[in-house]
Amino acid sequence: MAMSTKQGICITVNGVRHEREVEPRLTLADFLRHELALGGTHVGCEHGICGVCTVLIDGRSARSCLALAVQADGCQVTTVEGLRDRTTGHLHPIQQAFVEAHGLQCGFCTPGFMMTTLELLAENAEPSDEAIKEALGGNLCRCTGYESIIASVRLAAQRLREQKRT
Amino acid sequence: MAIKIPALPEQLPTAQPRFVGREVQRVEDPGLVSGTAEFIDNLALPGMLHCAILRSPHPHARVVGVDTRAAEALPGVLAVLTGEDVRRWSNPAYTAPEGWGAYCIAVDKVRFVGEPVAAVAAVNRYVAEDALELIRVDYDVLKPVPTPAVAMAPDAPVLFEERGSNVIQSRVYNWGDVDRVFAEADHVVQNTFRWNRVGANPTETFGCICQWDISDDSLTCHGAYQTPRFWAMARALALNLPTNKVRVIPHPMGGGFGGKGGPRGTDIAALLSRKSGGRPVKYIEDRMEYLLAGFGQSWDRYYDAALAVKADGTVTGLKVKLIDDQGAGTEGWGTISVAKPLAAFTGAYRIEAAQYDTVLVATNRAPTGPYRGYGPPPHFLVLESLMDMAARRLGMDPAELRRRNYIRPDQFPYTIPSGNEYDSGNYEAVLDKVLAMSDYRGLRESQARWRADGRLIGIGVVSTVEPGVFDWNAYATVGVQGIGVPEGAKVAFDMLGNLTVVVGFNLQGQGQFTVAAQVAADYWGLDLGAVKVASAPTDIGPPSFGQGGSRLGVAITGAVLGASEKLKAIFCQVVAHLMQTTPDQVELMDGRLRLKANPQVGMSLAEVAGTMLGRSDLLPPGMEPCPEATFVWTAEGRTMPDDQGRCRSYLTAANATHVVMVEVDRDTGRTDILKYFIVDDCGTRLNLANVEGQLQGALAQGVGAALYEEYVYNDEAQPLVTTFVDYLMPTIHEVPMATKDFVVTPSPVAPLGAKGCGEGAIHTTPAAVLCAINDALAPLGVEITETPASPHRVWKTLRRARAG
Numbered sequence: 001m002a003m004s005t006k007q008g009i010c011i012t013v014n015g016v017r018h019e020r021e022v023e024p025r026l027t028l029a030d031f032l033r034h035e036l037a038l039g040g041t042h043v044g045c046e047h048g049i050c051g052v053c054t055v056l057i058d059g060r061s062a063r064s065c066l067a068l069a070v071q072a073d074g075c076q077v078t079t080v081e082g083l084r085d086r087t088t089g090h091l092h093p094i095q096q097a098f099v100e101a102h103g104l105q106c107g108f109c110t111p112g113f114m115m116t117t118l119e120l121l122a123e124n125a126e127p128s129d130e131a132i133k134e135a136l137g138g139n140l141c142r143c144t145g146y147e148s149i150i151a152s153v154r155l156a157a158q159r160l161r162e163q164k165r166t
Numbered sequence: 167m168a169i170k171i172p173a174l175p176e177q178l179p180t181a182q183p184r185f186v187g188r189e190v191q192r193v194e195d196p197g198l199v200s201g202t203a204e205f206i207d208n209l210a211l212p213g214m215l216h217c218a219i220l221r222s223p224h225p226h227a228r229v230v231g232v233d234t235r236a237a238e239a240l241p242g243v244l245a246v247l248t249g250e251d252v253r254r255w256s257n258p259a260y261t262a263p264e265g266w267g268a269y270c271i272a273v274d275k276v277r278f279v280g281e282p283v284a285a286v287a288a289v290n291r292y293v294a295e296d297a298l299e300l301i302r303v304d305y306d307v308l309k310p311v312p313t314p315a316v317a318m319a320p321d322a323p324v325l326f327e328e329r330g331s332n333v334i335q336s337r338v339y340n341w342g343d344v345d346r347v348f349a350e351a352d353h354v355v356q357n358t359f360r361w362n363r364v365g366a367n368p369t370e371t372f373g374c375i376c377q378w379d380i381s382d383d384s385l386t387c388h389g390a391y392q393t394p395r396f397w398a399m400a401r402a403l404a405l406n407l408p409t410n411k412v413r414v415i416p417h418p419m420g421g422g423f424g425g426k427g428g429p430r431g432t433d434i435a436a437l438l439s440r441k442s443g444g445r446p447v448k449y450i451e452d453r454m455e456y457l458l459a460g461f462g463q464s465w466d467r468y469y470d471a472a473l474a475v476k477a478d479g480t481v482t483g484l485k486v487k488l489i490d491d492q493g494a495g496t497e498g499w500g501t502i503s504v505a506k507p508l509a510a511f512t513g514a515y516r517i518e519a520a521q522y523d524t525v526l527v528a529t530n531r532a533p534t535g536p537y538r539g540y541g542p543p544p545h546f547l548v549l550e551s552l553m554d555m556a557a558r559r560l561g562m563d564p565a566e567l568r569r570r571n572y573i574r575p576d577q578f579p580y581t582i583p584s585g586n587e588y589d590s591g592n593y594e595a596v597l598d599k600v601l602a603m604s605d606y607r608g609l610r611e612s613q614a615r616w617r618a619d620g621r622l623i624g625i626g627v628v629s630t631v632e633p634g635v636f637d638w639n640a641y642a643t644v645g646v647q648g649i650g651v652p653e654g655a656k657v658a659f660d661m662l663g664n665l666t667v668v669v670g671f672n673l674q675g676q677g678q679f680t681v682a683a684q685v686a687a688d689y690w691g692l693d694l695g696a697v698k699v700a701s702a703p704t705d706i707g708p709p710s711f712g713q714g715g716s717r718l719g720v721a722i723t724g725a726v727l728g729a730s731e732k733l734k735a736i737f738c739q740v741v742a743h744l745m746q747t748t749p750d751q752v753e754l755m756d757g758r759l760r761l762k763a764n765p766q767v768g769m770s771l772a773e774v775a776g777t778m779l780g781r782s783d784l785l786p787p788g789m790e791p792c793p794e795a796t797f798v799w800t801a802e803g804r805t806m807p808d809d810q811g812r813c814r815s816y817l818t819a820a821n822a823t824h825v826v827m828v829e830v831d832r833d834t835g836r837t838d839i840l841k842y843f844i845v846d847d848c849g850t851r852l853n854l855a856n857v858e859g860q861l862q863g864a865l866a867q868g869v870g871a872a873l874y875e876e877y878v879y880n881d882e883a884q885p886l887v888t889t890f891v892d893y894l895m896p897t898i899h900e901v902p903m904a905t906k907d908f909v910v911t912p913s914p915v916a917p918l919g920a921k922g923c924g925e926g927a928i929h930t931t932p933a934a935v936l937c938a939i940n941d942a943l944a945p946l947g948v949e950i951t952e953t954p955a956s957p958h959r960v961w962k963t964l965r966r967a968r969a970g
């Protein structure tokens with residue numbers, strides 16, 4: 001329980017390399033939120049159930065509350081802050097779809113849903129409602145009742161397909 | 167100056183509203199999807215410390231000693247707070263009824279598992295939690311009081327010794343000639359019900375940053391506060407500060423549903439700040455703390471209720487006996503949830519007489535608090551279940567029994583026996599629409615076919631009334647005082663004609679900034695994005711209550727419109743002076759102040775505001791150069807309660823009927839929702855997507871309460887639910903995607919005709935699902951009257967059927 005010794009890590013977050021000395025017990029969520037000031041990754045339970053803290057680690061969705069920062073050493077992490085187009089500032093089609101299809105109320109769960117959606121749509125450009133539910137089954141939302149979230153994912157998929165065609 | 171607020175959207179000063187009543191994109195969303203919204207844990211202040219709280223593992227014990235020396239010696243720890251400190255610096259929570267509150271940290275004894283016994287402020291949360299492990303607390307364990315039955319036994323241990331008993335309040339209300347209608351009834355349908363404790367569980371827990379200014383003993387609290395002024399006042403009372411020395415800065419919240427604004431957490435962080443010499447102290451409640459001791463556990467109830475029914479199906483009387491387990495005192499204002507059903511006691515029906523027998527009891531469970539609906543959802547589960555039981559007794563279709571008893575459109579405004587007045591409604595139109603939409607007859611035919619195949623298929627048809635726009639008088643019966651719930655807004659133009667609307671609350675998810683912007687944009691002929699909505703801290707914002715009681719959408723609409731009307735009158739004076747006419751010759755239309763007689767001639771908002779702020783020489787003599795106005799709205803016509811609690815309380819009465827079809831699995835007791843239909847009427851829909859979102863979200867919470875969610879305690883009052891592994895929040899797989907439609911009966915008494923609708927479907931869904939399950943079980947001759955109707959409970963009921 002005494003202060004543990006720090007460990008050097010290097011994590012690339014949204015394309016930017018960060019080298020830091022951290023305590024081994026520091027969670028990835030706390031690292032992102034409090035060390036890097038990337039507050040868009042929220043924390044809802046800290047025990048792996050709600051999915052609010054979902055980020056992508058090397059393209060795979062992961063619960064940043066359960067991962068330690070040291071475990072992500074050498075990895076590429078993507079968070080909600082990485083969704084916007086960096087040059088134009090435009091919202092990512094997934095973000096835009098959540099706005100247009102009213103896929104959020106309080107918005108606290110939304111980054112987690114959008115990151116899970118990013119992973120889903122990378123693998124399946126035209127998911128059925130069942131596939132959407134399967135993918136989002138590990139994300140809790142207390143506000144929306146999920147209907148508008150499914151609509152948002154459908155709209156996002158459509159937009160991304162259109163974008164690919166043009 | 168009497169302000170006339172537009173009663174319908176058509177009365178707005180625009181040829182055609184472009185935003186009110188339309189589908190619009192919410193103004194709050196870009197920040198929320200970008201991850202830049204400033205939820206409280208995203209804020210860090212210079213020099214900030216982090217708080218962790220040590221909590222009692224015992225439901226009932228005397229605190230004999232607290233040794234904090236080792237914790238204080240840990241590097242990185244700046245302050246440790248104990249019962250000794252809070253006894254010196256603060257007061258027990260103010261409650262209604264009075265005298266059932268505790269200090270923010272246990273002084274002498276603990277009364278529930280999770281009650282704070284000490285707290286630490288340290289350089290980060292990790293170190294603060296390390297320090298908790300070094301604190302030694304000696305307890306003298308007392309016999310726990312796990313249930314109201316134990317609490318009311320003659321030799322029961324007493325939680326609040328100075329009260330002398332565990333009964334907080336025991337009161338019987340009689341409205342009308344109850345004995346006569348029951349004596350004259352052809353049938354009396356009676357049953358007992360158990361509603362187990364559920365809770366709000368927003369995805370964001372409570373959090374705050376408190377800073378004690380040691381130079382003048384004042385306090386600033388940033389945090390997730392859903393009713394900021396209310397909490398500011400309560401903190402001042404708790405912390406012995408003048409009320410003008412507490413400043414609450416509300417941040418966007420990750421949901422609330424009633425329980426947002428941890429008073430103990432705030433007081434602890436505030437006193438840690440005081441003890442650490444004025445450093446800001448952040449406290450973020452974690453999920454386990456929320457589940458143990460958070461501020462949203464609700465409705466732990468035992469009912470015994472009866473309906474008096476005539477042979478033709480006319481319901482004449484309702485008796486409800488309620489024993490309500492409030493938990494360890496009333497610091498969470500759980501008492502209100504017993505009082506609120508008075509606002510809609512007899513639901514959608516013409517029931518002439520009613521009785522409400524209430525016993526509020528303290529036990530060693532966590533104190534209860536507000537949760538969406540704040541009382542009526544379990545009440546309607548009881549009333550609507552009895553309606554179905556009556557229909558079965560009479561051999562009537564449950565939809566038709568309801569139709570026969572509805573308050574008719576020509577009877578509004580309608581005063582119910584418990585005193586409240588419903589403003590308007592058309593319950594039969596709502597029923598007809600949902601029956602048509604669901605093909606109710608077709609559903610019944612399918613049910614008959616599937617039943618013949620041996621499947622357990624049930625249909626629920628349930629109608630409720632949602633009291634909207636609360637007033638304090640609704641809770642007078644449990645000791646809450648006052649009439650009127652002021653909600654203010656300031657509309658302010660700057661020199662270039664840009665508009666800011668200042669409100670006294672912050673985002674919580676219901677889209678109220680968008681509603682304020684919609685109303686202001688249509689009133690002033692602006693684009694939605696051109697209106698800036700800003701949240702003001704409690705010391706500078708207008709009087710405000712904020713989110714609560716299905717009220718804010720209506721109230722903020724009234725406030726923005728009232729302020730706009732005031733400002734328009736000023737603008738008309740300015741324009742009249744400049745054009746050498748009288749103000750009554752000037753009108754506002756689509757964003758221009760123009761001459762009624764010659765609409766071509768007029769001024770833009772920028773010209774008027776710019777003149778006011780930049781050319782005082784052109785203004786009417788004596789006029790203030792202030793293109794701003796504030797209006798504070800409250801519902802008119804609210805009345806003082808009589809000795810039976812009767813008064814005009816909630817302003818509006820929205821109505822809904824749900825039709826649901828379920829299948830119960832014979833082998834496992836599991837319930838699947840096959841179809842779900844909702845038709846509702848909340849008057850003018852200010853924002854279609856907002857209303858639909860509230861409905862679907864409340865439906866999800868209703869499904870949770872009906873089938874999954876439960877705070878389980880064992881016989882020793884130990885909570886068994888401490889994570890989301892145990893507290894079963896509905897996921898995307900459990901929530902039915904309801905088919906929805908609506909009827910619009912504008913409220914004749916509320917701004918723009920809109921009724922409160924934020925609590926929505928949670929009033930109806932638990933009852934609808936339970937009625938459907940019991941319809942499925944009816945051929946077996948058994949019924950379930952306990953929620954959640956979990957597979958295990960239903961399976962036990964099915965076994966009873968088999969045992970015959």
Ligand code: FES
Pocket residue numbers: 042043044045046047048049050051052053054063064065066
């Ligand atoms: S916060 Fe990580 S799963 Fe809930």
Ligand code: FES
Pocket residue numbers: 103104105106107108109110140141142143144369420421675
């Ligand atoms: S939008 Fe609030 S939890 Fe999902």
